[in-house]
Amino acid sequence: MKTILMIVTAMAVFASVVSADEMQMSRFSSEGLAGWETKNFKGATDYTLVKEEGRTVVRAVSSNAASGLIRKFSFAPEKYRYLRWSWKISRTIPGGDEKIRSGDDYAARIYLIFPGRFFWQTKAINYIWANRLTKGTSAANAFTSGAMMIAVESGDAMAGQWLTEQRDIVADYRLLFGSEPPEGKAIAIMTDTDNTGASAEAWYGEISLATEGK
Numbered sequence: 001m002k003t004i005l006m007i008v009t010a011m012a013v014f015a016s017v018v019s020a021d022e023m024q025m026s027r028f029s030s031e032g033l034a035g036w037e038t039k040n041f042k043g044a045t046d047y048t049l050v051k052e053e054g055r056t057v058v059r060a061v062s063s064n065a066a067s068g069l070i071r072k073f074s075f076a077p078e079k080y081r082y083l084r085w086s087w088k089i090s091r092t093i094p095g096g097d098e099k100i101r102s103g104d105d106y107a108a109r110i111y112l113i114f115p116g117r118f119f120w121q122t123k124a125i126n127y128i129w130a131n132r133l134t135k136g137t138s139a140a141n142a143f144t145s146g147a148m149m150i151a152v153e154s155g156d157a158m159a160g161q162w163l164t165e166q167r168d169i170v171a172d173y174r175l176l177f178g179s180e181p182p183e184g185k186a187i188a189i190m191t192d193t194d195n196t197g198a199s200a201e202a203w204y205g206e207i208s209l210a211t212e213g214k
Helices: 002-009 169-177
Strands: 017-019 022-024 037-042 046-052 055-063 066-075 082-089 106-114 123-130 138-140 147-154 163-168 184-192 199-210
Touching: 046 199, 055 184, 082 106, 082 123, 106 199, 123 169, 147 163, 147 169, 163 169, 184 199
Parallel strands: 123 147
Antiparallel strands: 017 022, 022 199, 037 066, 046 055, 055 199, 066 184, 082 163, 082 199, 106 123, 106 184, 138 147
16 A cells, blocks of 8 residues: 555655745755655656756656655645646556556656644645546545545646646645645655556656745
8 A cells, every 4th residue: 555655654854945935845956866765665666867958857767666756844734835846747557547456556646745643644635647537636546545636637638748737735635635734744756557567757847835826
């Protein structure tokens, strides 16, 4: 149950504040993967720094494997409520299906993790590039209802293109869990193919939290 395992590991504090209005989660160009830890579940997705369009990004390549990169930090959603990032995939997962455990693989996804007092109370918002789930819709993860998924993108229509995303964390948490979000404790990126046995390739750009939306 890789989703639960990733959530339970996120209990430390580490952050990099750029200004009063923005919290930078990644500076791949200047810091590389400093501050990010690898979490392996089955095999290992290969995460490497590459140059794309004049900037340094993370390239993820997975073949029948599941591992993620996690950065532990603390943030107040009521202040830093907007999550921003950029990503690209080569294609979605053949055989991927958000509704079943055997199809619970994604070319690209980003977690925000909100620990509870006990590990089973931990919640996670999982922003995914969906295989089948309609863009803009949500569903519980096939392994646990504590991790809710939102299809920020879906299908292969935009594959091969860099896309920039922004999400209102507070609004998403209220919609998914019916309450106000507690303090966040970690962020993770993950490209995984262990349930389908397929292959996937994705790229992740800079990730930040901001006090105001664009």
